[in-house]
Amino acid sequence: DIQMTQSPSSLPASLGERVTISCRASQGISNNLNWYQQKPDGTIKPLIYYTSNLQSGVPSRFSGSGSGTDYSLTISSLEPEDFAMYYCQQDASFPFTFGSGTKLEIK
């Protein structure tokens, strides 16, 4: 199985700040990397697919990049609704695996 190592596990940040979350795969995943947001009420929605493509309706302050084994999610200027959990996920090979999550918290 491909292991996904996500960092940091917790990220205190302020409104308007730029933040980056990292995700490293245990082997190359050829850009087959997606990002999800989970709100405190448990609701999960996709943000980015195939490394850098924004899901419909997702604000442009979200962006993704990476290649090979290293990927990242960047939020350019934090809004109040961005404080949530974030997960990366690979769908390059079965079983599809998730990172352990990053909790984006208000500083």
Add this chain to the structure above:
Amino acid sequence: QVQLKESGPGLVQPSQTLSLTCTVSGLSLTSNSVSWIRQPPGKGLEWMGVIWSNGGTDYNSAIKSRLSISRDTSKSQVFLKMNSLQTEDTAMYFCARESSYILLGYWGQGVMVTVSS
């Protein structure tokens, strides 16, 4: 509008079988896949398996021997059955439907399942 809703028993006894239903509205199951994902309390997400638009299935090898995913296309329902439940199977169980570009494009709100005697 695509909607998914999970349903099932909130409490299951150890060693018993879990049966969950995902009811999908908005699109045909013969056009899109549906996956099951679970999340133990306070922990991360685990992909469990998928039923593809053609009815084929793939499972997480860690639970493959205990898991079965099926569907009733006429009712737009996808079913999960997992046997030999243990306390570590206590989790929120989500179903998610494929969208144009991403396998887990639309998620249900989840159903909490507790395994306890």
